[in-house]
Amino acid sequence: MAKKLHPISVWALAAGGMVGGGIYTVLGVVIAVSAQWAWLAFLIIGILAVTAAYSYVFLSNKFDDSGGVFAFLKEVNDKAMAGNLAWLLILGYVFTISVYAYAFGHYVSFAFHGSAFVIRILAVGIIAALILLNLAGVGKMTKVEIGIVCANLAVLLALGIYGLTKWDAVQLVAGIEPRPVWSALVGGGAIFMGYEGFQLLSYEYDRIKNPAKNFMPVMISAVVFVVVLYIIVALGATFIGGAVSLVDFKAIALSITAQKAFGQTGVIIMTVAAGFATAAAINSTLFSTANLTKNIAKANELPKWFKHTNGKDIPDRAIIVLGSLAGIMAIAGSLTALVEAASLIFVITFGTVNWLCFRESEKLKWIPAIGIVIAVITACTLLFRVAISKPVAFGGLLFIVLLVVLGRPLLLQHNKKMKTGTDDN
Amino acid sequence: MMMVPLLSGCSPKEAAPAQFRVGQFLFSTQNATITLYDGKQEKTSLKLKYGKLSNYTSLEAKIYFIKVWADGKLLLEKKIGMGRDGRYTLVLTGIPEKNQPVNRKSTMQKLHTIVEGSEGITANDYLPQLIVQNDFYIAEKNTGKIRVMHLMPGAVPFSLDFMNNKGKKEVRSTAYPKSSETIEVDTGTYNVHVHFDASLQTVALQKIEIKESVLHSLYVIPAPERYLTDPILVVGSSDKEKSL
Structure with missing residues (x-):
């Protein structure tokens, strides 16, 4: 039996799951929208993340189940919603992996003056390498992941604090027009995926040591820490880099900041931190999503083809399909569009988890209630943003939602008929 | 946290003031005047013929209120941050209309500004606009x-x-x-x-x-x-x- 996860390890994995890749890519996106209020955007959606963390832990403890939102919805007998959300969630993870790969390609390539072609090769290459690693059965390397997370958090915190020592409010709007305070809501919605990583821990619930006692304080403190870290980095990096440069170079915003602050030394440190952090984030997301896919297939909410495992009990088909999809998106999609699509799916997921917690809990209902309100506002503003700025992508998103809601029952019905036919024979 | 003072030693140079230049590309105009204000106090002013790109001008890093006149008529007003060490090109483009109100914007331009902020740049129905280009590279x-x-x-x-x-x-x-x-x-x-x-x-x-x-x-x-x-x-x- 696998060794149980110590609370410190759980804390590091939760914090690292969020930071590993998120902040490296979303900073420029939020500054463009919210300018001097980017820090407030991180705070507002950070509150949603904290309420969602509370709800995830509450529901995991209540149902004593490690399946995340899919398991929670099944526990309350909402199988259709569980299936719909599970499909969307898998898609959200694919978008997330593609964003991490995109970031990996850009950060590593920047350090070596690579061309656009090199960026694509790196993005696809890291996914291919991690697919192979997972297929070989060495995908979950908890100790390595914790080491990377700690180094990554230290680098980001150091950069953020150094930036705060250079306090200069003009830098928050350098080269751009100051924005009204409500823009923080629009900006926050666009980058919510920066907070999604902690909920991968809900899939590891059965591996956590004494979860009834430890999970809640560990998870809440990890999310609160990341909210504070993001605010420090958002302010500190902008004081160093200047708003417009972080927007123009959004794919490598923190490398630009590190270069402006510490020259080539800064670029090397940031490249190593970003490279390892994004690779670790791709690895853990791919591993968890493939297992989730297998479990959903076992529950007959996905074609049984995905249940297949190789000789090392690894869901090989799920890993190959999900990784390949993410690789294609990483080279074909734009950063902002990928971040927005992933953010929308996670806002919907977190809102649903808050709603379930609100329904199932008898005290402290105000915590999920706050989360529901922020999730609804954030989802509406994000949908409005996508509809205006990327009408084609908006149409694509609506098409995917329709496909999931209408196509999933048809596919499952077809599978059921096939199974009945096989049984009859 | 020990990395902060350690890395401070690698800091490349001292901060410098901001610099900006202006490109006067407002079609059908003869001259345009662009004036930068710090609060209500005028800091600097440039007058340019159509098709001209000015020299870079240095100024203190601050948030400036900018006004643009074309052939004597006030067309545009905008607040812009000029960050330390920053270099910017203020690009004036579009076609002024007769009796046009200051800062006239199309509905799409307004919507894109709401949802995209500084990246919400549209054709604005070819109306005059001031676009800030970042000259950092x-x-x-x-x-x-x-x-x-x-x-x-x-x-x-x-x-x-x-x-x-x-x-x-x-x-x-x-x-x-x-x-x-x-x-x-x-x-x-x-x-x-x-x-x-x-x-x-x-x-x-x-x-x-x-x-x-x-x-x-x-x-x-x-x-x-x-x-x-x-x-x-x-x-x-x-x-x-x-x-x-």
Whole structure:
């Protein structure tokens, strides 16, 4: 039996799951929208993340189940919603992996003056390498992941604090027009995926040591820490880099900041931190999503083809399909569009988890209630943003939602008929 | 936390004031005046003829209130942060209308500004607008950098062919009024042929010298009196205090 996860390890994995890749890519996106209020955007959606963390832990403890939102919805007998959300969630993870790969390609390539072609090769290459690693059965390397997370958090915190020592409010709007305070809501919605990583821990619930006692304080403190870290980095990096440069170079915003602050030394440190952090984030997301896919297939909410495992009990088909999809998106999609699509799916997921917690809990209902309100506002503003700025992508998103809601029952019905036919024979 | 003081030793240089220059590309205007205010106090003012790109001017890093007059009429007002060490080009583009109110914006422009902020740049129905270009770039040895800004209201995107005896490099513009990505080009002298998309006919031709570690900004604007049929190129270079 696998060794149980110590609370410190759980804390590091939760914090690292969020930071590993998120902040490296979303900073420029939020500054463009919210300018001097980017820090407030991180705070507002950070509150949603904290309420969602509370709800995830509450529901995991209540149902004593490690399946995340899919398991929670099944526990309350909402199988259709569980299936719909599970499909969307898998898609959200694919978008997330593609964003991490995109970031990996850009950060590593920047350090070596690579061309656009090199960026694509790196993005696809890291996914291919991690697919192979997972297929070989060495995908979950908890100790390595914790080491990377700690180094990554230290680098980001150091950069953020150094930036705060250079306090200069003009830098928050350098080269751009100051924005009204409500823009923080629009900006926050666009980058919510920066907070999604902690909920991968809900899939590891059965591996956590004494979860009834430890999970809640560990998870809440990890999310609160990341909210504070993001605010420090958002302010500190902008004081160093200047708003417009972080927007123009959004794919490598923190490398630009590190270069402006510490020259080539800064670029090397940031490249190593970003490279390892994004690779670790791709690895853990791919591993968890493939297992989730297998479990959903076992529950007959996905074609049984995905249940297949190789000789090392690894869901090989799920890993190959999900990784390949993410690789294609990483080279074909734009950063902002990928971040927005992933953010929308996670806002919907977190809102649903808050709603379930609100329904199932008898005290402290105000915590999920706050989360529901922020999730609804954030989802509406994000949908409005996508509809205006990327009408084609908006149409694509609506098409995917329709496909999931209408196509999933048809596919499952077809599978059921096939199974009945096989049984009859 | 020990990394903070350690890395502070690697900090490359002291902060400098901001610098800005102005490109006057408001079609059908003779002159435009751009004035920067710190609060209500006027800090600096520039008067430029159509098609001119000014020298860089240094000023204290601050948030400035900018007013733009074309042929004596107030057209635009905008607040912009000029950050320390920052270098910016204030691009004036569009076609002023008769009796136009200050800062007139199309509905789409308003919506894009709400949801995209500084990235919400649209054609704005070809109405006048002030676009801030960031002149920060990563200098590379042995190559220069170029970027192309489409400033021909109503024109389709175009391509610029950089040709010399070593070969040809094509740079495609984006739609009006956006700037292309900054790309690397080998140093040397090039003949730049401008042609509209889906056409091989050269509509403008100019000789340009690409210098090492220098950012060259190319602004494609309508020639005065001729409008869409005959674009001209205005070239700005980051190593000079004056336009080329």
